[in-house]
Each structure stands twice: as structure tokens, then as C-alpha cells.
Amino acid sequence: MRPSFHLVLALVAAAVTAAAGPPPPAAVGVPGKRADDTCVACHRALDDPRLHAPAAAADTDVHFSQGISCAGCHGGDPRAQDAEKAMDPARGFVGRISATAIPELCGSCHANAAFMLRWAPNIPTDQLAQYRTSKHGQALAKGDTNVAVCTSCHRAHGVLPPTDARAPVYPTRIVDTCARCHADTTLMARYGIKGIEVAEYKRSVHFAALTKKNDLSAPTCKSCHGAHGATPPGISSVSNVCGTCHLAQRERFDLSPHKAAFATLSQPACESCHSNHAIVHPLDSWIGVGDGQVCGQCHSAGDAGAKAAIAVAHDLGTTTGAFTAAQTRVTRVSRAGMLMDDAQVKLEEAHQALVLAQVEIHTADVVRVQSQTKQIMAAATAAEKLAAAAEKELRYRRTGLFVSLVVIALAMIALIFKIRAMER
Amino acid sequence: MNVLASLWRLLDERFELAPVVEFITHKEVPQHRHSWAYYLGGLTLFFFGIQVATGILLLLYYRPTAEAAFESVQFIVTRVPFGWLIRSIHSWSANLMILSAFAHMFSVYLLGAYAKPREATWWTGVALLGLALGFGFSGYLLPWNELSFFATRIGTDIVSKVPVIGAWLLKFLRGGEEVTGATLTRFFGFHVAVLPMITGALIGLHLAFIQRQGMHVPENLGKEAQQRKPLRFLPNFVMREGVVWLAGLAILAAVAAFFPWELGSKADLFASAPAGIKPEWYFLFMFETLKLLPAHVLGIEGELVGLAGFSLAGLVWFLVPVLDRGSVRGQRARFFLFLGWAALAYIVSFTVLSFAGAFK
Numbered sequence: 001m002r003p004s005f006h007l008v009l010a011l012v013a014a015a016v017t018a019a020a021g022p023p024p025p026a027a028v029g030v031p032g033k034r035a036d037d038t039c040v041a042c043h044r045a046l047d048d049p050r051l052h053a054p055a056a057a058a059d060t061d062v063h064f065s066q067g068i069s070c071a072g073c074h075g076g077d078p079r080a081q082d083a084e085k086a087m088d089p090a091r092g093f094v095g096r097i098s099a100t101a102i103p104e105l106c107g108s109c110h111a112n113a114a115f116m117l118r119w120a121p122n123i124p125t126d127q128l129a130q131y132r133t134s135k136h137g138q139a140l141a142k143g144d145t146n147v148a149v150c151t152s153c154h155r156a157h158g159v160l161p162p163t164d165a166r167a168p169v170y171p172t173r174i175v176d177t178c179a180r181c182h183a184d185t186t187l188m189a190r191y192g193i194k195g196i197e198v199a200e201y202k203r204s205v206h207f208a209a210l211t212k213k214n215d216l217s218a219p220t221c222k223s224c225h226g227a228h229g230a231t232p233p234g235i236s237s238v239s240n241v242c243g244t245c246h247l248a249q250r251e252r253f254d255l256s257p258h259k260a261a262f263a264t265l266s267q268p269a270c271e272s273c274h275s276n277h278a279i280v281h282p283l284d285s286w287i288g289v290g291d292g293q294v295c296g297q298c299h300s301a302g303d304a305g306a307k308a309a310i311a312v313a314h315d316l317g318t319t320t321g322a323f324t325a326a327q328t329r330v331t332r333v334s335r336a337g338m339l340m341d342d343a344q345v346k347l348e349e350a351h352q353a354l355v356l357a358q359v360e361i362h363t364a365d366v367v368r369v370q371s372q373t374k375q376i377m378a379a380a381t382a383a384e385k386l387a388a389a390a391e392k393e394l395r396y397r398r399t400g401l402f403v404s405l406v407v408i409a410l411a412m413i414a415l416i417f418k419i420r421a422m423e424r
Numbered sequence: 425m426n427v428l429a430s431l432w433r434l435l436d437e438r439f440e441l442a443p444v445v446e447f448i449t450h451k452e453v454p455q456h457r458h459s460w461a462y463y464l465g466g467l468t469l470f471f472f473g474i475q476v477a478t479g480i481l482l483l484l485y486y487r488p489t490a491e492a493a494f495e496s497v498q499f500i501v502t503r504v505p506f507g508w509l510i511r512s513i514h515s516w517s518a519n520l521m522i523l524s525a526f527a528h529m530f531s532v533y534l535l536g537a538y539a540k541p542r543e544a545t546w547w548t549g550v551a552l553l554g555l556a557l558g559f560g561f562s563g564y565l566l567p568w569n570e571l572s573f574f575a576t577r578i579g580t581d582i583v584s585k586v587p588v589i590g591a592w593l594l595k596f597l598r599g600g601e602e603v604t605g606a607t608l609t610r611f612f613g614f615h616v617a618v619l620p621m622i623t624g625a626l627i628g629l630h631l632a633f634i635q636r637q638g639m640h641v642p643e644n645l646g647k648e649a650q651q652r653k654p655l656r657f658l659p660n661f662v663m664r665e666g667v668v669w670l671a672g673l674a675i676l677a678a679v680a681a682f683f684p685w686e687l688g689s690k691a692d693l694f695a696s697a698p699a700g701i702k703p704e705w706y707f708l709f710m711f712e713t714l715k716l717l718p719a720h721v722l723g724i725e726g727e728l729v730g731l732a733g734f735s736l737a738g739l740v741w742f743l744v745p746v747l748d749r750g751s752v753r754g755q756r757a758r759f760f761l762f763l764g765w766a767a768l769a770y771i772v773s774f775t776v777l778s779f780a781g782a783f784k
Contacts (some may be wrong), residue, residue: 337684401681
């Protein structure tokens with residue numbers, strides 16, 4: 001049964017004017033079925049790229065493929081054959097939608113849990129609520145139309161699900177999507193943002209994990225700032241943000257005297273040593289109070305913290321050296337053809353203890369770090385011993401081979417002499 | 425001496441061995457510029473002997489199941505005294521045996537030794553090379569490592585292209601639809617029982633034919649062989665062969681000790697095939713050719729065309745004593761000589777190019 005014209009009109013108008021209700025039934029088809037739409041048919045035939053492109057993008061659009069037609073957002077009558085009637089303002093047609101209306105328009109469906117249930121039961125429906133709390137949403141509410149709205153990141157037409165690798169919000173693309181505004185230093189200057197954050201992030205281990213290791217779980221902008229509720233994490237919450245992934249480090253930091261000290265100084269926890277966007281691979285050489293060493297930012301030579309840092313650095317330096325030496329020796333013997341599985345197990349033990357020692361650094365407790373460095377030393381020494389035994393075995397084999405080759409050569413010479421003597 | 429003499433009398437009385445000894449002591453080996461080729465068959469036999477000896481030693485510890493095969497080989501090379509050497513020698517000697525068998529076959533072919541009356545020697549020889557390749561293919565899987573597992577999967581998959589019986593052959597070889605522990609047990613059976621039994625019988629025949637018919641002299645070297653004094657088989661030829669064997673042993677000991685055969689990592693039936701899976705070097709020329717063929721040739725599957733081509737070439741090679749009709753009169757057809765050189769050039773160039781990475 002077709003709904004009455006007045007009902008359609010009323011519903012379209014309601015959607016466009018940011019009412020909370022879903023789009024009109026005429027604009028919403030059967031889930032999973034492509035929309036049957038005269039808008040797309042006509043606009044595809046138009047030459048003006050501004051009018052043609054949205055219709056061309058319908059083929060890949062997630063809404064269109066699920067039966068939601070252009071009228072779902074733009075109003076009008078998608079079944080009318082006549083353009084005048086299809087785009088009649090009396091039938092709710094609004095044409096271009098203003099930026100300020102977009103979040104509420106998208107939210108008319110996406111914030112409606114009962115409506116979304118028909119298409120994607122597991123999709124969250126709190127994006128609009130989150131957006132309102134975001135820096136973007138707050139600025140938009142004040143009439144600033146330069147800020148990001150839904151379509152800035154998800155596109156208006158040709159909208160793809162975030163799991164689609166072509167989508168602008170896919171993990172490997174989202175950084176560049178944010179960069180479209182956040183790398184614009186002139187625009188960012190208005191908001192007191194440097195505009196170099198994305199460039200800094202691209203030097204980080206997180207970006208390397210995302211792009212080089214193709215680790216889609218590596219953090220991007222939204223992992224720390226939130227996606228729809230995008231906002232900078234406050235000083236007190238930085239360690240919580242980092243701690244969502246770096247649980248062990250956070251737990252150790254909370255045990256350290258730094259926790260209280262940083263809170264007193266209103267200093268961010270992780271960021272103070274690791275930076276925020278340009279988080280590079282941390283090195284053991286950072287520990288200390290010398291030039292470029294992170295502890296020196298607060299401690300000075302001679303104080304208890306500096307002494308602890310120097311002790312930790314010395315311990316780590318010694319054991320890492322022993323571990324690397326053992327690793328090199330075992331690799332060399334393996335390449336010479338010896339099976340070094342036992343030594344590999346020891347090296348793995350040393351590596352694990354090294355990782356734990358580097359985690360324990362966050363406690364700033366020398367004893368806890370040493371409990372791990374002792375294990376590194378023990379495992380590295382065991383690997384060295386096994387490598388030495390293998391080297392001895394190799395020498396034995398080579399000597400044995402040399403002796404047997406000499407014996408074979410002598411036998412050959414003896415035979416040749418015998419043959420010659422016989423045939424003379 | 426008395427003991428030996430008594431033993432000899434005892435045996436001769438019962439088995440009438442005097443004619444055999446008489447035959448061996450009077451047997452002569454002709455000498456000419458290509459008489460070096462007479463040592464290649466013996467060298468192959470020497471490597472086969474090493475294979476049998478080291479294979480028996482490996483059998484003492486090897487366990488032919490998917491669960492234990494890899495671990496047992498690992499145990500052999502790490503824990504068993506001299507196990508590393510035995511396994512390394514077994515693997516290297518297998519390769520050297522096939523290399524010397526190829527050299528022996530090509531020297532026999534190019535010097536025309538296949539001609540009547542030596543057809544049966546040729547046929548048993550070609551069959552023995554086929555068996556050696558079978559030994560190589562079945563033995564390659566036995567350590568049950570990643571490389572051997574995937575190479576066997578690709579190798580056995582080719583069999584499925586055979587028309588009509590392909591699917592059955594695949595199932596017969598694999599002991600099921602996929603390469604599993606059943607394939608390993610089956611290959612082990614082929615490797616240590618079926619193939620050695622047939623090979624042993626064929627080597628016996630091959631050697632008997634050679635002893636009975638004597639060495640072949642190439643048609644164009646008959647005059648030279650008449651002018652030069654032949655070698656007595658015993659002891660002169662045998663002692664020279666001894667020098668060749670010792671040289672083979674020296675090479676084998678050197679490569680086995682300096683380049684121990686790698687074990688790799690255990691086969692994982694559910695893992696995806698690693699990049700660069702290749703069969704053993706002696707199958708490379710066929711493998712690369714099949715890869716070069718287009719998906720379809722004249723509407724027929726490319727691999728099938730390749731297989732048919734190799735089968736036909738193998739048949740021509742096998743039947744060459746019959747096909748080269750002039751060879752019986754000492755007038756070998758130039759076409760077959762050209763064919764021999766072309767086959768040698770093809771096999772060597774494809775193998776070398778494959779190692780050089782030209783087909784990547």
C-alpha cells in the first residue's frame with residue numbers, strides 16, 4: 001500500500017529539518033535491495049559534473065545498495081517520472097543540504113536504534129550524541145561551518161562502510177582523511193592547532209605498524225581522540241588512552257613514584273618521555289640525565305632519580321650487549337650448518353626477559369629491572385655456552401673431514417702408483 | 425693361504441666357479457679417447473651402495489608418521505652420534521648418484537652404446553634412472569618438512585592431469601585426496617621396499633648384460649681401440665675404478681661435512697605454501713617448462729600438453745635403439761645424435777637458468 005502524499009511530505013520535511021524521525025517510507029526500500037530511483041536515472045544523463053557525480057556514485061553507495069534512495073536525504077519524489085514533480089519543494093525537496101543540518105539529518109536514522117535494527121543490528125547508534133560532545137560538534141553548534149561534519153569524513157555520496165578498504169575512514173586511510181583539514185596550517189591556526197600533528201604521526205611507530213606491517217589494529221587519530229566524539233585527551237587521561245593498549249606499561253607506571261609527581265606537576269604521563277604524535281621506537285639510551293636523555297628533563301646528576309636511571313641504563317646496556325653477542329654467535333654457528341634449537345630457546349627467553357625489563361623501567365625501580373636483567377644474562381650465557389659447544393663440534397667435524405680426506409687422497413695415490421707399477 | 429685355498433676348493437666343488445673366475449680374469453676393457461665414460465656407470469653404482477648403507481642406518485631411528493617423522497630426523501641429526509653425517513651423506517649421495525646416472529646415460533647415448541645388441545642394457549639403464557628419480561621424489565618427502573611437503577603436493581598434483589586415470593593415480597600416490605601422513609607412510613614404503621627391490625633386480629640384469637656383452641666401442645673409434653692395448657678388467661680396470669670411487673667419496677665427504685643438508689621447519693598441513701617452492705634440481709627442467717606453458721594450448725590444458733610432450737620424449741628416448749635403425753650397422757642417424765645434444769643442452773640450460781632465477 002502506497003503511503004499518502006501528505007504523509008511522505010510531512011516525513012521528508014521532518015527529516016531535512018533535523019527531526020529525530022527516520023526518512024520517509026517512499027525513500028526507504030527493502031533492506032538489501034537496490035533503490036529504484038528516477039533521480040539516479042536522470043542525473044546520470046546530465047553533463048554537469050556536480051549533478052552527474054552523485055548519481056554515478058550511487059553504484060557503490062552503501063545506502064543506495066540497501067534500498068535507501070536519494071530522497072532519503074534530499075526529499076522529493078523518487079518515483080515521479082517528471083523532474084518538476086520529483087524535485088518539487090512541495091514534496092519535501094531541499095536540494096543542497098547545509099552543513100549545519102547534516103549531523104542531525106544523518107542522525108535521524110543513525111541515532112534511531114529501532115530503525116537501524118532493520119539494516120545493521122550491531123551498528124552503534126550513539127554517533128550523533130558523541131558528535132555533539134566533540135570539538136567539531138561544539139563548534140558547529142556555534143555556527144562554525146569549517147568544522148568536520150559526517151560527510152567530511154564519510155563522503156556525502158558513494159558512502160562506503162568503514163570496513164571497506166576504499167572508505168576514507170578505513171584504518172589505512174583515516175589519517176589522510178583527518179589531514180585534509182588538520183594538515184592545513186592556515187585553517188588550523190584559527191583553532192590554535194599547529195597543523196603538524198599528522199606529519200609527526202607519520203614518523204611514529206604506530207604509523208609504521210599500520211602501513212609497513214599492515215597492522216589494522218595499530219592506533220590512528222581516532223584511537224586516541226575518538227572518532228565521532230573527537231577531542232584531545234586531557235593531561236590526566238593520557239595514560240588511560242595509551243594504557244588501553246600498553247596495559248603492562250601503564251600498570252608499572254602507576255606503581256612508580258612518577259605517577260604522583262607528574263600529577264603534582266600537571267605533566268602528562270606517557271607523553272612526557274614518548275611525545276604524543278611522533279612516538280618513535282624507544283631506546284635504552286634514552287635513560288639517563290645526559291644530553292637528549294629523557295630523565296634529565298626533571299632529574300639532575302647526583303639526585304636519587306638520576307642515580308637510579310644510571311644504574312638501570314648500565315644494567316640494560318650490559319645485558320643487551322651480552323644478548324646481542326649471543327645472538328650473533330648462535331646465528332653464525334647456525335649458518336655453518338649446526339642445529340641450534342636449544343640455543344634459540346635460550347635466546348627467546350633472553351628476548352622475553354629484555355622486553356619485560358623494558359616494561360619494568362616504567363616502575364623506576366632498579367630492583368625490579370634487575371630481576372629481569374639477571375634472567376637476560378643467564379639465558380644469554382646459556383646460549384653462548386651452547387654456541388661454543390657447537391663451534392667445538394664444528395671444529396671436530398672439520399678436523400675429521402680433513403683427516404679422512406687425507407686418508408682418501410693417500411689411498412688414491414697408492415692405487416695410482418700400484419697401477420703404474422703394474423702396467424710398467 | 426691354506427685356509428683360503430681350501431675355501432676356494434670347497435666353493436668351486438659345489439658351484440663350479442672356475443669358469444666365472446676364468447671369465448673375469450680374461451675380460452678386457454677396450455682403450456680409446458673416450459674410455460673415461462666406462463667409469464661413470466661404476467661411479468653411479470658406488471653412490472647407490474652408499475645410499476643403501478646410509479639408508480639402512482637412517483632406518484634405525486627414522487619413524488614414518490606425520491607426527492614423528494620430522495622429530496625423528498631432527499633427533500638423528502642432533503642427538504645420534506654421527507647422525508648428522510649419515511643423513512647428510514645420504515642426501516648428498518642421492519644427488520651425486522642422480523648426477524652421475526645422468527652423465528652415464530648421456531655418455532652412453534652420445535657414444536652410441538645403445539645400439540644392437542645392447543638394447544636391453546639401454547632399457548634397463550633408462551628404467552634404473554627412472555627408479556632413481558622415484559627414489560629422489562619419494563625420499564624428498566620423508567623428513568616431512570615444509571619444503572618437501574609442498575613440493576610433493578605440487579609434484580603429485582601434476583599426476584592428476586593424466587587423462588582418464590589421473591584422479592585414481594593421484595589418490596594412489598597420496599593415499600587420499602591430499603598429501604597427509606598416509607602419503608608419508610606410502611612414500612616410505614616405496615622408498616625402502618618397492619623401489620630397492622626392483623632396482624636391485626634391474627641392477628643385477630644391467631650388470632649381467634654388460635659383463636656378458638663387454639664394453640661398447642664407439643663406431644668411429646674402432647681403429648683406435650684396435651691399435652691400443654686393452655686393459656685387463658681385473659685388476660687394472662677395477663683398480664682405476666677404485667681411484668674414481670675414492671674421488672667420489674672425497675667429494676661426498678667434503679660436501680656432506682661442509683654443507684650439511686638442511687632440515688627446515690616441520691610441515692604444517694594447514695599453512696599456505698611459502699614462496700619459491702621448487703622440486704629437487706633434477707626435476708627443475710620439467711617444472712620450469714610446465715610453468716612456462718600457457719594455460720591452454722590449442723584448447724587443451726597447458727600442463728597436459730607438457731606432460732604428453734615429456735611422455736612422448738621419454739618414449740622416444742627409451743626406444744632409440746629401435747628407432748635409430750642405422751645404429752646396428754654402426755651408422756647412427758645424425759638426427760638422433762642431434763637429439764641427444766639438444767636434450768642435454770635443454771636439461772642443463774633450464775636447470776642452470778632456474779637456479780639463476782631466470783624464470784621468476
